[in-house]
Amino acid sequence: MNPSQFLQLLPIDSQSPQKRIIHVCHQLPFEITYQGSEEKWSFLPRRGHSAMHAGIRSLNGDQWRTLVIGGAGKIHISPEAGLKDTVSPPWLCGQEKDRLVNQLLEDHNCIPLLLDSESAAGHYDGYCKTMLWPLFNYIIWNDATDGRLERQQWDAYCKVNQAYADMLVEQYTEGDTIWVHDYHLLLVPMMIRNKLPNARIGLFVHASFPSSEIFRCLPKRQEILKGMMGANLVGFQTYANARHFISTCTRVLGYESTPDGVDCDGHFCYVGTFPIGIDAESIDAQRSSPGVLPKIKAIAEMYTGKKILVGRDKLDLVKEVVLIQVTDSTTAESAKLEHKVSEAAAHINGTFGSLEFTPVHHYHHHIQPDEYYALLSIADAAVLTAVRDGMNTTSLEYVMCQEENHGPLILSELAGTAGSMGSALLVNPWDYAGVAKAINDALVMSEEEKATRHMQLLRQVKSNTASFWAHSFVKSLNYTMALSDMNNYTPLLNNESLLASYKKANKRLLCFDYDGTITPICKTPGAAVPPPDMLRALETLCNDAKNEVWIISGRDEAGLDNWLGHLPGLGLSAEHGSFIKYPHTSKWINLAEHCDMNWKHDVLEIFTYYTERTTGSFIEHKRCAITWHYRLADPDYGAFQAKECQNHLEGAILSKMPVEILVGKKNLEVRPISVNKGEVVNRLLVQQQQEDGGFDFCLSCGDDRTDEDMFKTMSKAESIPSQDVFSIKVGIEGKKTRARWYLPTVKAVIQTMQAMASVSASASVNESL
Ligand SMILES: O=P(O)(O)OC[C@H]1O[C@H](O[C@H]2O[C@H](CO)[C@@H](O)[C@H](O)[C@H]2O)[C@H](O)[C@@H](O)[C@@H]1O
Numbered sequence: 001m002n003p004s005q006f007l008q009l010l011p012i013d014s015q016s017p018q019k020r021i022i023h024v025c026h027q028l029p030f031e032i033t034y035q036g037s038e039e040k041w042s043f044l045p046r047r048g049h050s051a052m053h054a055g056i057r058s059l060n061g062d063q064w065r066t067l068v069i070g071g072a073g074k075i076h077i078s079p080e081a082g083l084k085d086t087v088s089p090p091w092l093c094g095q096e097k098d099r100l101v102n103q104l105l106e107d108h109n110c111i112p113l114l115l116d117s118e119s120a121a122g123h124y125d126g127y128c129k130t131m132l133w134p135l136f137n138y139i140i141w142n143d144a145t146d147g148r149l150e151r152q153q154w155d156a157y158c159k160v161n162q163a164y165a166d167m168l169v170e171q172y173t174e175g176d177t178i179w180v181h182d183y184h185l186l187l188v189p190m191m192i193r194n195k196l197p198n199a200r201i202g203l204f205v206h207a208s209f210p211s212s213e214i215f216r217c218l219p220k221r222q223e224i225l226k227g228m229m230g231a232n233l234v235g236f237q238t239y240a241n242a243r244h245f246i247s248t249c250t251r252v253l254g255y256e257s258t259p260d261g262v263d264c265d266g267h268f269c270y271v272g273t274f275p276i277g278i279d280a281e282s283i284d285a286q287r288s289s290p291g292v293l294p295k296i297k298a299i300a301e302m303y304t305g306k307k308i309l310v311g312r313d314k315l316d317l318v319k320e321v322v323l324i325q326v327t328d329s330t331t332a333e334s335a336k337l338e339h340k341v342s343e344a345a346a347h348i349n350g351t352f353g354s355l356e357f358t359p360v361h362h363y364h365h366h367i368q369p370d371e372y373y374a375l376l377s378i379a380d381a382a383v384l385t386a387v388r389d390g391m392n393t394t395s396l397e398y399v400m401c402q403e404e405n406h407g408p409l410i411l412s413e414l415a416g417t418a419g420s421m422g423s424a425l426l427v428n429p430w431d432y433a434g435v436a437k438a439i440n441d442a443l444v445m446s447e448e449e450k451a452t453r454h455m456q457l458l459r460q461v462k463s464n465t466a467s468f469w470a471h472s473f474v475k476s477l478n479y480t481m482a483l484s485d486m487n488n489y490t491p492l493l494n495n496e497s498l499l500a501s502y503k504k505a506n507k508r509l510l511c512f513d514y515d516g517t518i519t520p521i522c523k524t525p526g527a528a529v530p531p532p533d534m535l536r537a538l539e540t541l542c543n544d545a546k547n548e549v550w551i552i553s554g555r556d557e558a559g560l561d562n563w564l565g566h567l568p569g570l571g572l573s574a575e576h577g578s579f580i581k582y583p584h585t586s587k588w589i590n591l592a593e594h595c596d597m598n599w600k601h602d603v604l605e606i607f608t609y610y611t612e613r614t615t616g617s618f619i620e621h622k623r624c625a626i627t628w629h630y631r632l633a634d635p636d637y638g639a640f641q642a643k644e645c646q647n648h649l650e651g652a653i654l655s656k657m658p659v660e661i662l663v664g665k666k667n668l669e670v671r672p673i674s675v676n677k678g679e680v681v682n683r684l685l686v687q688q689q690q691e692d693g694g695f696d697f698c699l700s701c702g703d704d705r706t707d708e709d710m711f712k713t714m715s716k717a718e719s720i721p722s723q724d725v726f727s728i729k730v731g732i733e734g735k736k737t738r739a740r741w742y743l744p745t746v747k748a749v750i751q752t753m754q755a756m757a758s759v760s761a762s763a764s765v766n767e768s769l
Contacts, residue, residue: 026184028070029053036081054279055470072112122156137388165191182206190230202477203231207390209241212248229264235274237416266744270480277464283400287373295374310379376401381442385429391416399457406454408442423456493741505697513702514553537753542569544760556622577675578624595672599657610645625671678709703730711738
């Protein structure tokens with residue numbers, strides 16, 4: 001179930017009133033001007049990101065208070081202040097800075113981040129604009145460099161992200177909800193998580209997010225994705241972006257995922273789609289303001305007898321004007337592009353124009369709001385043909401301005417808004433003939449069709465507002481947290497009670513699984529060598545006479561002997577309980593010797609069939625089991641083939657042979673039904689009971705389904721008080737398990753082993769004194 005779906009199922013009033021939401025944005029919504037030491041600072045609305053800031057503002061109300069942390073940007077100096085030009089923030093001395101901070105907080109609930117200009121430029125003009133922005137919009141950089149500039153920009157990106165995270169941590173109080181915005185701050189969620197492990201963190205990516213094939217080109221791809229994973233919920237504008245993100249995490253980081261999100265080393269990061277809208281009421285008020293009507297009249301007079309097409313795009317690499325009769329371009333980010341567009345306009349005018357008629361008017365400057373709304377209102381059609389756009393709020397504003405005229409909207413299907421604007425004339429911006437046809441269709445469209453299409457668009461714009469977007473995201477974030485709590489059947493292992501119980505015990509049984517429990521999962525089985533710190537702890541545990549320590553694994557005897565055989569005090573069980581080797585002995589005992597192994601040939605045939613058809617997959621042969629691995633295959637195709645293979649095995653083998661199929665971590669395993677890890681644990685419990693009065697402390701620890709048999713057996717060990725039985729699942733807390741506790745990672749397991757080992761070591765020192 002994805003977060004948007006939780007909304008329909010869970011009660012709306014689950015938040016207590018007046019909780020605080022702290023937004024972390026690249027820039028504050030205001031341009032700051034210094035008026036002089038005796039005057040108040042002045043704050044004027046900053047251009048751009050108006051939908052985001054409208055959404056943020058809308059959250060201030062009965063339920064929430066908002067605080068916005070954002071970059072101050074360049075600080076302007078009023079001519080009256082007696083200083084020159086604009087300057088970067090560091091000139092601010094203590095008193096002036098305090099005055100600015102206090103005033104922003106009091107007047108607007110904002111806290112400014114004052115960055116030095118070098119870091120700010122390296123972060124924004126550098127890493128954001130030259131690395132991330134083109135890539136996120138499907139443009140691979142074509143200027144090869146020696147990597148030095150990129151490293152400097154990356155360093156600036158990290159430094160600036162850290163500054164935002166630190167500022168947040170400074171402001172944070174328990175219970176706050178944190179909402180980080182956009183691609184400028186993708187490392188911030190994990191930086192915060194490192195300092196505030198239990199915080200409620202949302203991240204919304206306002207920009208597009210590319211497919212994994214594009215994203216994987218980014219040299220810092222892992223760092224960026226892991227930074228994002230610090231969030232509890234990552235939101236995107238479109239379903240396609242969300243899907244790309246999930247599959248990128250699977251492919252680049254090798255994490256397991258579901259359509260709801262990504263499982264990241266014991267933390268589930270939910271992913272959802274939340275298309276942003278505009279503040280419809282405010283746009284309605286602005287388009288009807290007194291300044292707009294005279295502009296409408298002036299434009300109408302200027303183009304009497306002509307149909308007006310309007311286009312408005314930011315001039316950057318991802319937005320090109322295909323055919324525009326009146327354009328207004330906003331920020332000039334590229335002089336080269338401006339030149340290109342001017343040339344195209346001149347060409348069209350030269351070819352199709354005359355002394356009395358100029359078909360393309362290209363205005364390349366910021367136009368004032370009155371002119372903007374007048375243009376959107378007077379147009380006969382809008383042509384918005386970006387080749388990539390996170391959303392495109394101009395299309396929404398155009399619909400608001402056309403309440404009377406019903407002018408058709410020609411919209412690029414590669415703009416985020418296209419997904420919800422089904423009544424627009426959607427075009428592929430690369431298909432020039434298709435765009436030309438759409439323009440013609442728009443101009444000859446009947447009034448009736450225009451009205452019907454416009455009504456549908458308007459309904460969409462008025463219902464999916466900026467406020468709706470912001471509220472949906474925050475509610476989903478809260479619900480994902482609630483869902484994690486609800487799924488948390490299994491609490492985090494309480495180390496204190498474990499150690500207390502361990503200390504007082506006289507005879508302990510410790511059973512550990514191997515892969516994914518005491519050794520991290522690796523790309524190939526041969527690479528999963530035991531970590532040295534784990535081996536040291538294991539050795540100390542084995543040296544404690546009160547302990548009986550076992551590794552109970554799916555691995556074969558040779559593998560376990562090779563990696564762990566040097567610890568004589570360690571008991572080993574291989575192939576999920578088929579073989580055991582008692583501590584201080586060298587002989588393996590085959591517990592499955594009476595099992596029928598005739599199934600192996602048929603299973604091998606099926607596994608071979610899938611191996612031949614799944615590049616990267618391979619078969620691991622064991623004495624009593626066969627394993628088909630697909631970790632190195634394409635993740636989606638591998639998972640698909642594994643399902644097919646499982647169905648095949650179930651149909652062809654299970655009904656006829658006494659075997660079981662185990663669905664492991666990127667593997668499928670077949671082994672006799674009569675052996676399992678629980679049987680080994682049971683054998684050890686019974687033997688100890690018969691020989692020496694039983695254990696008074698039991699621990700089993702494992703990460704996959706085969707380990708559930710150990711947990712089950714231990715939970716039934718009636719002779720041991722339940723508070724001294726520790727069954728521990730390794731991995732994400734949300735998974736159903738029979739274990740009583742969970743630990744998130746292999747690292748946490750090793751730390752627990754070390755903690756028990758130090759109890760054993762100090763007991764042995766005390767005894768020898
Ligand atoms: O019972 P376990 O000790 O957890 O062993 C289960 C299987 O582990 C191995 O495969 C898994 O670990 C590999 C190394 O990290 C990894 O490459 C693979 O994708 C995992 O499935 C082992 O190869 C199997 O024989 C074990 O049954």
